[in-house]
Amino acid sequence: MYLMKKRLLILLGILSIFGIFISHWYSINLILEIIISLTILIIMIYTYKKEEIGRELLIAVFFALFVTSYFSYNYTSINYLIGKINLFPFIAWTAGLIFTREVYKKLPFKKEKSKLYVITGLYLILLFSIEYIGYYLLNIQLSSNYPSLLGIGIIHGPIGMKAFYLGAGPLYIIITNYLLNDYKK
Secondary structure (H helix, E strand, O other): OHHHHHHHHHHHHHHHHHHHHHHHHOOOOHHHHHHHHHHHHHHHHHHHOHHHHHHHHHHHHHHHHHHHHHOOOOEOOOOOEEOOEEHHHHHHHHHHHHHHHHHHHHOOOOOHHHHHHHHHHHHHHHHHHHHHHHHHHOOOOEOOOOOOHHHOOOOOOOHHHHHHHHHHHHHHHHHHHHHHHHHHO
16 A cells, blocks of 8 residues: 555656646646646645654745745746735745655765755755756746846845745754654654
8 A cells, every 4th residue: 555655646746747847838827837736746745644744844834935925026927926925936945845854854874964964965956956947948037137146047036035045955954853853852
């Protein structure tokens, strides 16, 4: 039963990601497709790992609420808002942080410091890759004229947003480690 659930989860994840690219090729609203796909992935992961991931999900939601309520996200394409919160970055941050934590838990290192260094490097590589793909290949761009991070063409926003982007993953790991380890004691 466990293996079947795992295979189903992987299959649905692949189909969700494949759906994003299909919607882009057929000019379906890409932002909406990403929101729906990532929401489905979050629900699937929560359903599959409810005991393990419930508190991590809540902390990820708070991180996502912080960045999306503090910074104004207005894209050049359609924006889906709940109040002033743009759903696209909210869902993307929530999913990204959960994914970061899941990768962190699977790292084979025994020392927490080593795991933190490795996940920080992986987080930054993946963040830069996703930012690049989103900005240049999928044309997901903010309507503001902020300069990019270090002139490398990614993370366009005010300095506070850039700092949050670079530090959110490692900070999320540190906070979840602290809160969840204290909870277990």
